Amino acid sequence: MDAEAAKLIGAGLAMLGTIGAGLGIGILGMGAVQGIARNPDAAGDVQTNMILGIAFAEAVAIYCLVVALLLIFVA
């Protein structure tokens, strides 16, 4: 297997880490929706904190993407 093929396979495997981010964002969404269902008046606060949490969870997926991009373009 030459280096180019190994890089591309590695980039594809690196993106498996986004499973965690997807799960995390889903759990956040579930918690936020349940919170709003319990207390509709707090919808604004709940939504703001949910967006904040989603940005954190998504950042982990972005780290995986950065590794994949590094493999394809830099390595």
Add this chain to the structure above:
Amino acid sequence: MEETRKPRRGINRLILLVVLALSVAGAFLFPPIRPHVQLPAEPITSKLFEFLGQDFYITNTMVAVLIADVLLLLIAFAINRQIKQGKSVLEGISGAFAAILEALYDMTESTAGKHAKKIFPYFATIFLLVLVVNLTELIPGVDSIGLLHHDEHGYPVQEIFPGIATLVKSSGETLHNGETELYGLYPFVRVASTDLNFTVALALISVVMTQVVGLRTLGREYLTKYWNTHALKEAWKKPQFGDPMAFIMALIDWVVGILEIVAEFSKIISFAFRLFGVIFAGAVVLFVIGTLVPVFVQSAFLLLELLFGTLQAFIFGILTMLFMSMATQSHGHGEAGDEHH
């Protein structure tokens, strides 16, 4: 009133149709070439001078940061002029920015309390700078208009106006003498957040100023966040033979303080790569989609980029604000320590 409105509505539709027809014609005449994506920023001047053994040249992300600086300064001068006229309610774009800044200041006050005045400039500056820089991605001409340079892995060019050429897909016949000049493109302006220099610099500023704000507010007590003297005193107070659990818990508190130093470094990396990754991935997606389907489809992704760019700017700012407000809060060890004395 009705008659002057009707032709205006017709004109808008006409302009839209003309632009669409032009874009479809352009996509057929000059099919877009996928831009060459590289991580380091491309230089647009030759080497200007040497500094400490490294060449210094102006890169296209520097141009983007300069454009963002000029825009922000213009807005600042516009707001200043309106305030000097004594208006209490600002109009136009100054009013929009006043509304944004007021919303940000309310958020800062609700989180930081009385230290909001110290923290707010960092939050607002980082947010506005990263917002303007991310929004330059949406302007047509960014990442697409630039300098051509010789490149073996490039494409042949075709001149459309005198002095202005465009990359075209190579057709087989032009290679008969093996002498076609292949060119690559260095864009004049590239989104600054796709340059790791910009994001790492902002992350360093954010984390270092967090420490400065904490030191200014709490003084030497801020350093007990890292070297937890209170936990050490607790550990040495309990007799080590009588109550090993409390000793271990106090030691763990001390180790947690040391781990906070590691957490600060991970904050730098996390700040830098979050912003870099989102915007770079967005730029790559825009390039690829714009090449595959030259008409219409890239607009949907531009909308996505608008959303993500704004969100990431906001996240950077609000995380800076959160860490700074956490730095200004003492851990309550001060009061407990006083009682024990």
